[in-house]
Amino acid sequence: MSAKIRNTFSVAMFVIAVASIAPAAFAQTAADTVSFVNFENREVGVYGNAEAKEDFKRNDYDKSWWYAMDKNNGENSKIVYDGEEHGNVLQLKYPKGCVGPNDNDTPACAGQIIQPLVKTADTMWSAYDIFFEDGFEFQLGGKLPGLCGGKCYTGNAMPETGDGWSARIMWRKDGNAVQLIYFMGQESVYGDDFKWDLNGTIPQKKFTTGTWHRIVNKVSMNTIASPGNGDKNGRVQTWFDGELALDVDTLRLRDYDTVKVDKFYLSTFHGGSSAEWAPTHDCFIRYDNFTVSTDSIAVTASATTADSSARDTSGVERIWTQAQDRVTIAPVETYRIDGTLVGRKNTHPDATTHQFKNGKRVKVVR
Secondary structure (H helix, E strand, C coil): CCCCCCCCCCHHHHHHHHHHCCHHHHCCCCCCEEEEECCCCCCCEECCHHHHHHHCCCCCCCCCCEEECCCHHHCCEEEEECCCCCCEEEEEEECCCCCCCCCCCCCCCCEEEEEEEEEEECEEEEEEEEEECCCCCCCCEEEEEEEEEECCCCCCCCCCCCCEEEEEEEEEHHHEEEEEEECECCCCCCCEEEECCCCCCCCCCECCECCEEEEEEEEECCCEEECCEECCCEEEEEEECCEEEEEEEEEECCCCCCCCEEEEEEEEEECCCCHHHCCCCCEEEEEEEEEEECCCCCCCCCCCCCCHHHCCCCCCEEEEECCCCCCCCCCCCEEECCCCEEECCCCCCCEEEEECHHHCEEEEEC
């Protein structure tokens, strides 16, 4: 592990440091964060079910959870070091010729986690960073993580009673990005594609190899006119590398107010199910900074961008401190976002620390 900067920062240096902090750094308060996984607590090596269960914590009452990260003798799921910017990240393998999810006993693709969230809500945000390694074959398409609720309909199971929905992400041919949504009234038995082109007003967003992308989703449940009769005003919004790429607000996601945003669904693979979807050689994707929150998550690529729509407006002050490494906080000067000195302590009576890359940490102070 490389040594981190140890000198005390001035206010001027604070501005520089903020620009390098991961965009999720100022995303939400501790109370808003439902789940946050950045793999800095893991050593390089196999990342299996035991590690996934510790990191992607689930509630203790929903039995629909699933962890399938041990497939192919642990070859599909590993922690690798990505460099100073991202540190340790999750690398998933998409094996040659493999299609479909790995929720069965046969050798299978990539990984799968169904995480019943410890908190549910009518509106929820999720985010993660994603890196398609050089040589990745997009073929006809494949699935990526997203939010869901209730019965979390996927595959060819159409929601017909308003008791569940899903809003996962897909890459399509040539890396074209879409939201694959299962909802009441969908046209296809396999869910409906919503292109990331802001209803045709911007160029189609694409995943590219060799580049870190940031995905932020916001899902808002529709209102209920009466039990069993949901309104068509559910909303799904997606930001891609800081730009709004999808905003659809006519969805009937549920027919009962007991159906919430209650799961994070990490199920990723090529497919489809037929051979033309399969890669012709082993492919790899890296993931980092999985976040689920009940409040806004920074959507921009730089934490210094003045985007009020991506910031929390609760009045909570966010302060940062640098650390000597990714494990311990050294005594340092601590500054507020506006650059004013808070003090030279490594603790605060009302602070909760969130650790990010480059050894830096963000403290949330009420």
